[in-house]
Amino acid sequence: MAKIELRESDMQRARNLNRKNGWGLTADQMKRIISAYEKGDNYKRALIEYRLTDINFHTEVELLKAGKINELREQLNEW
Incomplete structure (x- = not known):
């Protein structure tokens, strides 16, 4: 897949959300993000x-990219 160039305004919005959430996510927030990832287009996924x-969830990103969504959901039960 070709690298997708994100708009600066979208990246700034993501950084602002991360700052607002104290650079972390609750399990419910992560569940919503996973759902959006599954339904999203390539830009939304990127x-x-x-x-x-941006919030150092590198392992979670790799699971999403590898299509291991169920494994990620199982990990949320441990949060």
């Missing part, structure tokens, strides 16, 4: 990956 990477 934006979600950017947001999660």
Whole structure:
């Protein structure tokens, strides 16, 4: 897949959300993000990956990219 160039305004919005949430996510927020990732187009997925990477959720991004959504959901039960 070709690299998607995100708009600066979208990246700034993601950073603002991360700052507002104290650079973390609750399990419910992560569930909503996973759902949006599943339903989203390539741009939306790239934006979600950017947001999660911005808060150092690198493992979660790799699971999403590898299609291991159920494994990620199982991990949420441990949060």
